[in-house]
Amino acid sequence: MKLSTYNFLTSMAIKGVKVGYPLKLTINKKEVVETEFNATFVERLLPKLDWSAIYSAAQVVELTDDIPAVQPENIAENEQLMQKLHHLLFEIDVLDGQLECPETGRVFPITDGIPNMLLNEDEV
Amino acid sequence: MTKIWKKYILYFAQEHVDHRVAEFESLVKLFSLQFRCLTDHILKPFWIVEFPNDEAALKYSSRSVCLRAIFELWSHGHTAPEFHKRLGAYVDTHKSEVAGYFKPDISFKITVESYNKHFSQREKIDKIETMDYLPIEGPVNLKSPLVEWWYIEFWGLDPTAVPPVPDDIMFGRLLAQGQRHLIKELSLKQRKFIGNTSMDAQLSLLMANQAMVRDGDLVFDPFVGTGSLLVSAAKFGAYVLGADIDFMMLHARCRPSRITQKVRDKDESVRSNLKQYGCADRYMDVVVADFSNPLWHRRLCFDSIITDPPYGIREATEKVETKGTAKENTRTPDMAHYPSTSHYSLQHLYTDLLEFASKHLKMEGRLVCWLPFHRDDYSEELLPHHTHLQLVANSEQTLTGNTARRLLTYEKTKEYNNDETELSARLTKIPTPPSCNEFRQRYFNNAIESRQERRMRKAEQREIGRLEAIKRGKVPADARSKKCDLNKARFD
Ligand SMILES: C[S@@+](CC[C@H](N)C(=O)[O-])C[C@H]1O[C@@H](n2cnc3c(N)ncnc32)[C@H](O)[C@@H]1O
Numbered sequence: 001m002k003l004s005t006y007n008f009l010t011s012m013a014i015k016g017v018k019v020g021y022p023l024k025l026t027i028n029k030k031e032v033v034e035t036e037f038n039a040t041f042v043e044r045l046l047p048k049l050d051w052s053a054i055y056s057a058a059q060v061v062e063l064t065d066d067i068p069a070v071q072p073e074n075i076a077e078n079e080q081l082m083q084k085l086h087h088l089l090f091e092i093d094v095l096d097g098q099l100e101c102p103e104t105g106r107v108f109p110i111t112d113g114i115p116n117m118l119l120n121e122d123e124v
Numbered sequence: 125m126t127k128i129w130k131k132y133i134l135y136f137a138q139e140h141v142d143h144r145v146a147e148f149e150s151l152v153k154l155f156s157l158q159f160r161c162l163t164d165h166i167l168k169p170f171w172i173v174e175f176p177n178d179e180a181a182l183k184y185s186s187r188s189v190c191l192r193a194i195f196e197l198w199s200h201g202h203t204a205p206e207f208h209k210r211l212g213a214y215v216d217t218h219k220s221e222v223a224g225y226f227k228p229d230i231s232f233k234i235t236v237e238s239y240n241k242h243f244s245q246r247e248k249i250d251k252i253e254t255m256d257y258l259p260i261e262g263p264v265n266l267k268s269p270l271v272e273w274w275y276i277e278f279w280g281l282d283p284t285a286v287p288p289v290p291d292d293i294m295f296g297r298l299l300a301q302g303q304r305h306l307i308k309e310l311s312l313k314q315r316k317f318i319g320n321t322s323m324d325a326q327l328s329l330l331m332a333n334q335a336m337v338r339d340g341d342l343v344f345d346p347f348v349g350t351g352s353l354l355v356s357a358a359k360f361g362a363y364v365l366g367a368d369i370d371f372m373m374l375h376a377r378c379r380p381s382r383i384t385q386k387v388r389d390k391d392e393s394v395r396s397n398l399k400q401y402g403c404a405d406r407y408m409d410v411v412v413a414d415f416s417n418p419l420w421h422r423r424l425c426f427d428s429i430i431t432d433p434p435y436g437i438r439e440a441t442e443k444v445e446t447k448g449t450a451k452e453n454t455r456t457p458d459m460a461h462y463p464s465t466s467h468y469s470l471q472h473l474y475t476d477l478l479e480f481a482s483k484h485l486k487m488e489g490r491l492v493c494w495l496p497f498h499r500d501d502y503s504e505e506l507l508p509h510h511t512h513l514q515l516v517a518n519s520e521q522t523l524t525g526n527t528a529r530r531l532l533t534y535e536k537t538k539e540y541n542n543d544e545t546e547l548s549a550r551l552t553k554i555p556t557p558p559s560c561n562e563f564r565q566r567y568f569n570n571a572i573e574s575r576q577e578r579r580m581r582k583a584e585q586r587e588i589g590r591l592e593a594i595k596r597g598k599v600p601a602d603a604r605s606k607k608c609d610l611n612k613a614r615f616d
Binding site: 001002004005007008009010012013021035036038040041044045047048049050111112113114115116117118119124 | 340342363365367369371374375395404405408409410411412413414417418419420421423424425
C-alpha cells in the first residue's frame with residue numbers, strides 16, 4: 001500500500017463511527033520502489049489529499065524533515081518539495097502493517113502490500 | 125467562407141460494430157476534433173469522414189481500437205466510370221500535393237481490398253491496371269513502400285446477397301493504422317494474471333476510450349478482479365486504483381484459470397500485469413473492500429471509473445452480510461478475511477455505483493460499466509439513471525442465447541452536494557428496473573439459489589447424466605479434457 005492510498009482510506013463504514021479518519025498507520029515492513037516522477041500528476045493529486053494525513057504518514061516513516069506540518073502555499077512551484085512528496089506518496093510501499101480506526105480501534109491488516117478493509121457482518 | 129476540410133476513409137474491423145459509433149464520438153470529444161461524417165450507414169466497415177486536417181485524423185487514429193486504418197480519400201464512386209473520372213480529376217486538381225508521391229525515387233504499393241467478395245491475385249492485378257493513367261514513376265516495393273495506396277471495393281454486408289456490382293469503389297493513400305495491434309499486445313493469452321472474468325483486451329481498450337482516459341488521469345475500478353480494465357487504462361497513461369471483495373483473488377491465491385497451470389505463480393498480481401506491459405509506474409494500489417460499504421475519503425476524486433460489476437453468473441454478486449441475516453457457523457475467531465456474504469442484488473449494486481460515481485467523479489468525468497440484459501425485455505427506460513449523471517453512450521454486445529450486455533457510459537453533469545434533502549431526492553429518482561434487477565435469477569430461469577444449493581444441483585445433474593451415458597454404453601469423457609476445450613474456446 002502506498003501512502004497516497006493511505007490518504008484516501010477511512011473506517012466510516014463501521015457502525016457508530018462518525019469520521020473514521022485518518023486511520024492510524026503501523027508499518028512492520030516496507031519497501032522503496034523507485035517510480036518516475038510526474039510533476040503534473042502530483043500537482044493534480046494534491047487537492048485530493050488531506051495534508052494532516054500526509055504529515056502523519058511522514059511521521060510514521062520518519063520523513064518529517066522533508067514534509068512540513070502545515071501545507072505550504074504554491075507547492076507546485078517548489079520542485080524540491082514536489083519530489084519529496086512524490087517519494088513519500090508513491091515510492092514507499094507498505095508490505096506488512098496495519099491501519100487502525102481512530103474511533104473504535106478496529107484493526108485492518110495490510111498483508112503482501114494489500115490492505116484488507118473488509119468488515120464482519122456485525123460491524124456494519 | 126467555408127473551410128476546406130479533407131476527406132478520409134475510415135476502415136473499421138467488422139467486429140463489435142455497435143460500439144464503433146460510441147468510440148468515435150468519445151475520441152472526437154477527447155481530442156476536441158471537428159468532423160463531418162459523410163456516411164450514414166454506420167454498419168458499413170468504410171466511413172467517409174471529413175476532418176480539418178491530417179493532424180486531426182492522426183489524433184483520432186492514435187487511439188481508435190475499432191479502426192483498422194485511415195486513408196486520405198482520393199476518389200469515391202458508385203460505378204467504375206464515376207470512380208475513374210473522379211480519381212483522374214483528383215490527381216489533376218491536387219497536382220502540387222500529389223506530385224511528391226509519383227516521383228521516380230518514391231517506392232510504392234497498391235493494396236486491393238474487396239469486402240464481401242473474393243478476388244484472385246490475377247483479378248486484383250487487373251483492377252490495379254485499370255488505373256494505369258496514374259502518373260506513377262517509382263518502383264514497386266511490397267515490403268516497405270514509401271507510399272501505399274489502397275483500392276477498395278465494397279460489395280455490401282450480406283454474404284448471401286452479394287450485388288452484381290460493388291456499392292462503393294474507393295481509392296486512398298494510407299495515412300496511419302489504427303490501434304488494433306494493442307489487442308494482440310495486451311492479449312489475455314500471454315497475460316501473467318488472469319481470472320475467469322478477465323475482460324478481453326479489445327473490450328477493455330474500448331472501455332478506456334469510452335472513459336476518454338488521458339495521460340496522467342486517475343482511474344478507479346471498484347470490482348477490479350485481475351485488473352484487466354486497469355491494464356488498458358494504464359496503457360493510455362492513467363494511474364490506476366482498484367478494489368475487490370475477493371481477498372484470495374487480489375492475493376492471487378484462488379484457483380488458476382488456465383487449465384495448463386496447477387498453482388498460481390508467486391508473483392501473479394494486478395501489479396505484475398501492469399509491469400508486464402511497461403506500466404508499473406501507473407500502479408497505485410488494490411484494496412480488499414466491499415463496494416456496498418463506504419470506504420473512500422470524500423475528497424478522493426477520479427477522472428473516470430471503469431468497471432465490470434459482478435452479474436452473478438460466473439462470479440457471485442456478494443456483499444458483507446448484515447447481522448439480521450447472518451448464517452450460522454460462518455465465522456471462526458481467526459477468520460478475519462472471510463466475513464460471510466449475502467446476495468447483493470444488481471439493482472442495489474447499480475444504485476450504489478451511480479451514487480458513488482456522482483460523488484467521486486470530477487465534473488464531466490465518466491463512468492463506464494456493463495449491464496446485463498435479456499434481449500426480450502430490454503428497453504431504455506430500464507437503464508439506471510441518476511440526477512447528476514447523463515447517459516452519453518449505450519451499445520450492445522450479444523452474449524449467449526437470449527442475453528446481452530450493454531456498455532453504458534455516463535458523464536457527470538452536476539456537482540455533488542452533501543445536502544441531505546438533496547440526497548433523498550436523488551435516490552428516489554433511481555428506478556428499479558425489473559429485468560436488470562434480477563438478471564441472475566432470469567438467466568438461470570429459476571429462483572436464486574445459494575451457491576451451495578447450486579453446486580449440489582449441478583453435481584446431481586452431472587451424476588444423472590453420467591449414469592445415463594453409461595447406460596447407453598458410452599465411455600464418459602473426462603472432466604479435464606472438457607475443461608480444456610472450454611478454456612480454448614474462451615481465448616480463441
Ligand atoms: C465481473 S468480475 C470483474 C473482473 C475484472 N474486470 C477482471 O479483470 O478480472 C466482478 C468482480 O467483482 C467482485 N465483487 C463481487 N461483489 C463485490 C462487492 N460487493 N464489492 C467489491 N467487489 C465485489 C468479484 O470478486 C469479481 O472479482
